[in-house]
Amino acid sequence: MLKKALSIDTYDVAANYEYGCAALRLGKYFDALDGFEVASLSESYRSASYTKISEIYLAQKDFEKSLEYAQKSLVNNQNNIQGLQLSYLSYTLTGENKKSRSCRKSNIGTGSAESFRTV
Numbered sequence: 001m002l003k004k005a006l007s008i009d010t011y012d013v014a015a016n017y018e019y020g021c022a023a024l025r026l027g028k029y030f031d032a033l034d035g036f037e038v039a040s041l042s043e044s045y046r047s048a049s050y051t052k053i054s055e056i057y058l059a060q061k062d063f064e065k066s067l068e069y070a071q072k073s074l075v076n077n078q079n080n081i082q083g084l085q086l087s088y089l090s091y092t093l094t095g096e097n098k099k100s101r102s103c104r105k106s107n108i109g110t111g112s113a114e115s116f117r118t119v
Helices: 002-008 013-025 029-039 043-059 063-076 081-093 097-109 113-118
Strands: none
Touching (some): 013 029, 029 043, 043 081, 063 081
16 A cells, blocks of 8 residues: 555655555665655654654664764654653763763653653
């Protein structure tokens, strides 16, 4: 169904986002990245798409790229809890503890400090 939608309109933002989600669940990271990159062209899907891209790079242990996209996800939505968590994880895994503590403090400001206890 998604392939048919994309064959009709290659740049359909919603279809590309869903395609990215489906590809991610199947472990097809390259396809997922492709879908999320196109979806990120739309402001309404940008933060969510960048968050998913950050998750992919984190899974691939590319912590710098994961951090880059986590930070991008926060541009349009500063209260993006997953973006804050991904930033925190990426900073922690690259040894930038001072910056990871800053992310944690930002998360506390959003009223969701509990979410860091599971990280």
